Amino acid sequence: MELIKDILAGNRRALARGISQVENGGADARALLAGLYPHSGRAHVVGVTGAPGTGKSTLVNALARTYRARGVSVGIVAVDPTSPFTGGALLGDRVRMRDLAGDPGIFIRSMATRGSLGGLARTTGDVITVLDAAGYQRILVETVGVGQAEVDIAGAAHTTIVVEVPGMGDEVQAIKAGVLEIADLFAVNKADREGADHTAMALRMMQGLDPNAGHHRRGPGGKHGEPGLQSDGSWLPPVLKTVASQGEGVEALRDWVEIHAGMLRDSGELARRETARAAVTLASILRDQLLAALLAQIPDRILLELIDEIARRDLDPYSAAEKLMPALAGSPSL
Amino acid sequence: MAERKIRVLVAKPGLDGHDRGAKVVARALRDAGMEVIYTGIRQTPEMIVEAALQEDVDVVGLSILSGAHMALCPRITELLRAQGLDDVLVVVGGIIPDDDVPALQKAGVQGVFGPGTSTHDIVQFIRERISEREMLRAA
Numbered sequence: 498m499e500l501i502k503d504i505l506a507g508n509r510r511a512l513a514r515g516i517s518q519v520e521n522g523g524a525d526a527r528a529l530l531a532g533l534y535p536h537s538g539r540a541h542v543v544g545v546t547g548a549p550g551t552g553k554s555t556l557v558n559a560l561a562r563t564y565r566a567r568g569v570s571v572g573i574v575a576v577d578p579t580s581p582f583t584g585g586a587l588l589g590d591r592v593r594m595r596d597l598a599g600d601p602g603i604f605i606r607s608m609a610t611r612g613s614l615g616g617l618a619r620t621t622g623d624v625i626t627v628l629d630a631a632g633y634q635r636i637l638v639e640t641v642g643v644g645q646a647e648v649d650i651a652g653a654a655h656t657t658i659v660v661e662v663p664g665m666g667d668e669v670q671a672i673k674a675g676v677l678e679i680a681d682l683f684a685v686n687k688a689d690r691e692g693a694d695h696t697a698m699a700l701r702m703m704q705g706l707d708p709n710a711g712h713h714r715r716g717p718g719g720k721h722g723e724p725g726l727q728s729d730g731s732w733l734p735p736v737l738k739t740v741a742s743q744g745e746g747v748e749a750l751r752d753w754v755e756i757h758a759g760m761l762r763d764s765g766e767l768a769r770r771e772t773a774r775a776a777v778t779l780a781s782i783l784r785d786q787l788l789a790a791l792l793a794q795i796p797d798r799i800l801l802e803l804i805d806e807i808a809r810r811d812l813d814p815y816s817a818a819e820k821l822m823p824a825l826a827g828s829p830s831l
Numbered sequence: 832m833a834e835r836k837i838r839v840l841v842a843k844p845g846l847d848g849h850d851r852g853a854k855v856v857a858r859a860l861r862d863a864g865m866e867v868i869y870t871g872i873r874q875t876p877e878m879i880v881e882a883a884l885q886e887d888v889d890v891v892g893l894s895i896l897s898g899a900h901m902a903l904c905p906r907i908t909e910l911l912r913a914q915g916l917d918d919v920l921v922v923v924g925g926i927i928p929d930d931d932v933p934a935l936q937k938a939g940v941q942g943v944f945g946p947g948t949s950t951h952d953i954v955q956f957i958r959e960r961i962s963e964r965e966m967l968r969a970a
Binding site (some may be wrong): 523 | 863
């Protein structure tokens, strides 16, 4: 395929086309990914997630600049939500990334979620593969503005930065399950605002409450230990204050990303995460393909009848699924 | 399942900062089911063309109220062509005197929408042009 050759040769137009193809799916997308996959696996993928308005785009912009200052190339994937009503989307993350214009070491792509609910689009992982194969050394992935449970990014990124801002909640918010649990690094952004120290402290307190954290995580007198790699091999996420709009604290953030990347490589954790990711990716592709194969075997009429029965409460959804499963046996085997 | 969405870059080149019109149009295109990449104000022609390339858009929509359209539009279409993006549909909205329309069209701007245009007409125009282009490509 000509497109594969052009993407590997660094042609940006081909890269943009390839990403569209992957987003739109189908046989072309599968062929493209099959050709690019062997060339991927070199980039370090950094996820940036957090609630709407925490400054994720601005932080991505600032982080990309600090990488460029070191001559490291950066691919950016910025995800915004698709309207569930119209199927349209307004992708506005580039507004905050205008500093990066004109730099051939940067490639920014906006993506709509197209119905996916976990904070990314279904094909974000594939778009990362394309940018990786194209040779970008770091890939920054900005999720949609998340609530508490959109954690898909943790499966797609090697290092996940959770962005918080002062005044967004108290200690109880900080011990809830979900987004906070996936952090490898915390950035308390807009740290020039009142309450930044309090927010940073609440996050550190939450870490201290972890019953799995051994004694090593506390310094003398029960005080908190140093963040980063612990003596038992676990990772205590550092809590960093940033003012992304001024670039403050962003170099320290970049340095911590690199420390985390080094830890993942040296400890073998990277290989474990790659294996876990491969399992999740395969399961998700199988789910899509099995569903399509199953539905292809079932006449619409029968499907609609069953759906009606469920809606009328004549049949429960599990029993309905049970009735349909045997249709899979009719599909071609391996 | 191949899913095809119309992707539109909405940009404000030049120095005026009045972006309400651009936002209204961006919103209308979104509500029509398109994916709209909004880049904000004070974009140079180079920035717009770079974004159009990276985002692989079908349409570039420009909003110009400053009177600089005769300088900016031809520059943008020229840069698009230089990048091989000749098949991108370019439309412009804003304060554009009727006398300037033929010259803009000659420069490759396919749609010119002045004050009072309904957003419905813009959506319709983009849909028709894109489906014509798709048919040509398929043929």
